[in-house]
Amino acid sequence: MTKRPRNDDYISITKRKRHLTLWFDDGNIILTTNASLFRVHRCLLSMNSPVFADMLSMPQPEHVEDGYEGFPLVEISDNDTDFTHLLCFFYDHRYYQGGSETTFEKISGLLRMSTKYQMDDLRDEVISHLAMAYPSTVKKYLEVVNGETPLPLFPPFRGQHFAVVALARETDASILLPAALWRSMCMPTRDILKGAVDLNGTRYTLSPTDIELCMLRKATVYKNLVRAENTLSNILKKSECIRQRERGDPSIWPCIEIAKSKVVHHFSSHGPPIRDDYDLMIDMRAFEAWRPLVCDSCRVLADLKVSVWHEDRWNSLPALFDLPR
Structure with a gap:
């Protein structure tokens, strides 16, 4: 952490800027990124981070030859903006x-x-x-x-x-x-x-690995969604309206027929445009087209099935993205 960065962007100490607010006249150590100089307090650094506590617990020589204006100088390899946010938090925890x-x-x-x-x-x-x-x-x-x-x-x-x-x-x-x-x-x-x-x-x-992962999984998930949309209406075979129709009530039009017709229309050339930026966890467009048209009993059956699918899809995400469970 204290070594000079070895890259073409190295800026000499004399060309770095004192930070406007993180330069304290009573500070007793100088920290520097590749852009800024910070005069801060050793005790505050140690109180907030065990890494700083270990680093600063080492005895300091009475005469600092490689310091800055007579104070110890520690070069920090972190991004200047990130490290500035950290020091701001050290001095005021309300900062975040x-x-x-x-x-x-x-x-x-x-x-x-x-x-x-x-x-x-x-x-x-x-x-x-x-x-x-x-x-x-x-x-x-x-x-x-x-x-x-x-x-x-x-x-x-x-x-x-x-x-x-x-x-x-x-x-x-x-x-x-x-x-x-x-x-x-x-x-x-x-x-x-x-x-x-x-x-x-x-x-x-x-990353290239995550691009490949997302593209492969996108195709798989979309195929599963199409299959789910096409089979969801089958659950309505168990609905009350089907049983009423089977008992001979001609006034009942089974909801399954309504649902299947909407699904066919959705995936036909006359259906809505198919985009590739849907949230495939929640966007079941064919289902949403027929859901308000069916009876309460069928809607409850379908909603329960979709809820189970949501849970199953979510639980499968670690395996889908090759993540540890």
């Missing part, structure tokens, strides 16, 4: 509060830094915050994607799901991966292959 709206830059930087510097409480809080949008249960997931749960997370942006996948992979936040990979897989094919660009011109991409 889980459950309050923030920015993706801040939350991702703090997750990387809390992971590296073994700040378990902060790391758990950030992951819990992200899990509001990328939950670990199907119930929470359905509430999120259906807009039933307000998300004081960060302003959404194009490529967000790809960014969260990359962040979760980098920091070993595996609890976020099933939902993040699923939502990435449901993005348009072009975005999966080429990446998505946000309003600031930043392009977010999946």
